[in-house]
Structures are given as C-alpha cells and as structure tokens.
Amino acid sequence: MAQHTQVVGYVRVSSSDQNEARQLEAIGAVDRIFAEKVSAGSRFSRVALEECIRYVRDGDIVRVASMDRLARSMRDLRQIIDELLAKGAAVEFVKESQTYSPGPSNALANLMLNMLGAFAEFERALIRERQAEGIQLAKKAGKYRGRNRKLASSQVDEIRQLVDAGVPKSEVARRFEINRSTVYRLLAVPKER
DSSP: OOOOOOEEEEEEEETTTTTHHHHHHHHOOSSSEEEEEOTTTTTTGGGGHHHHHHHHTTTTTTEEOOHHHSSSSSSHHHHHHHHHTTTTTTTEEETTEEEEESSSSSSHHHHHHHHHHHHHHHHHHHHHHHHHHHHHHHHHOOOOOOOOOOHHHHHHHHHHHHTTTOOOOHHHHHTTTHHHHEEEEEEEEOOOO
16 A cells, blocks of 8 residues: 655744744645744754654655754754655755755755755854844943843742752753753752842
8 A cells, every 4th residue: 555645844933932934834735744942952852853753754755944944053954854864755945945855865965955054054153143243232232131031930949849859850841841951050050049
C-alpha cells in the first residue's frame, strides 16, 4: 500500500508577542503544522521542532518560510536538514526558493545551502551587533531598563522550593514555561533577603 505524502509546515517566532501569520501565509496550505514561540538559541528548548522531526516519514515534505526560522547557526541548519533527509523527507524553504531532497548528494544544492545558510547566520550576527550598539547608546542616555522580568519574585521562590524538594529542573522549567538554563541561572543568584 502506497504511503500518502504529507506536506508538513514548521513555523517559529522568537517571542510570545510576535505573530506567526506572515510565516503561515508564506508556507501556504499544509497537512499538519508544527508551531512554536521560542528563540532558536537552544535546539533542546524547541519542542515543536523535535515533534516535527519525529513525525515526518519517508516521502513527506517539510515546508519552512525561511532558513532562519529553522536554525540560527550553520551547524544547526545542516544537522536539522540532515536528520530530515535521513528520514526520507524533503525540506523546502519558501523565501530562498530552495528544496533539499533525500538521495544522492547534489553538489550545487549543498553549495546553495551553505551559502544561503552562511548569509542568514551573517545577517543574524549583524542584527545582534546593531542591537547591542543601540542598547549601549540607550544605557548612556539613561533610557535602557532591560526587558521586563518574566517571573515574579514569588515564582522564583516557588522554583527554589520545588528544586529543593527534588523536582527535576526540566520539569520545573516546563511548569513555568521557561528554559532549563533559566532555572539554573535563577538558582545561581543568591536568594534575596
């Protein structure tokens, strides 16, 4: 019995106040969508991406609005694409008009992936550099206060109590919808008196 090929969409925005509508419009109609609101900084915090990789089957197509929505570094981009290709799925990037399919390696496709991925990584580095410059100028002018705290002091206290009670840090992170690294960072700060 022939397997039905599915088009699977993956959408990611960096924060909860961003809207994924533009990406959903770009990828068009798909059979299933995996969406998340999380920074691409750590792949381990990207639950929808991992679910997407587990879900796809041989012959499926994973459609993404652009390369920077799938990964922020060239290494991660290659690793994610290689995992999907190993499962027999193709990866399509709408913005870049590129599709990578399983099978024999295509030298031109590899060149394009490396070039476009490098440009996306370079563009992200420029954005971060300009952002840091803007923050420094705002600090000098006394206008920068940093971003708002995500957790109240009472929540930080509750996190400490849960960890002290033996609840795994990954479970605590899930309960509070934060990264595990945030839990470690909060625990490293001395408790306020």
